[in-house]
Amino acid sequence: MSLFSIFNVAGSGMAAQSTRLNTVASNLANADSVASTPEAAYRSRQPLFAAVQKQLGSQAVDNGQGVQVLGVTESQAAIPSxxxxxxxxxxxxxxxxxxxxxxxxxxxxxxxxxxxxQNNVEVMNSTRQLMQKTLDLGK
Structure with missing residues (x-):
């Protein structure tokens, strides 16, 4: 894995966690909402993630390795009345x-x-520092 692909992996992880944080915020904002029917009641939402791994010689995945958000699902748990x-x-x-x-x-x-x-940010910062130190060796 090259150092540049580490940025792609960490960046896709940050995007996935951002989606997760947004769905949590939406869920918390609607936690106390009520409706007149069970069908109209707000249902908890969760994002679905998938690991993406490009195989050698494969052009099927444009983004290389990382995390992909497949979508957001609604909980099928019972609606309380x-x-x-x-x-x-x-x-x-x-x-x-x-x-x-x-x-x-x-x-x-x-x-x-x-x-x-935060961990993905640290990975990106460590990789950037490693690349900077590698470039400084050439001075």
Whole structure:
């Protein structure tokens, strides 16, 4: 692996973790939202990642090695309901349906994503310093 491909790997990891942080922020923003039907309730979202590895002699992958965001999926966990007959969004039986976001899980995801992002930044900085020191040897 060349030093330049390290930048591609770390950069794709940073982009993936940025997507993860954005979905965590969206989930936390909608954690307390309610709806009148289970179908309309906000569902927790999670990004799907895939490792991309270019094989020798292969031109199938343009970005080389790294992480690719395949998309964002919605949780299929049950939607909790609460009895709130005074709520304007309550259905005919007096129930509202809240999101299935678990704020504790989302905070753990946020800490993990920010640490992964920070690690990728450190990899890029270490690689840049290594390249700079290699160039200084030629002086």
């Amino acid at each position: 609460r009895y709130e007959p005074g709520n304007p969004l309550a259905n005919a039986d007096g129930y509202v349906f809240s999101s299935n976001v678990n704020p504790v899980d989302e905070l753990v995801n946020m800490i993990s994503a920010s640490r992964s992002y």
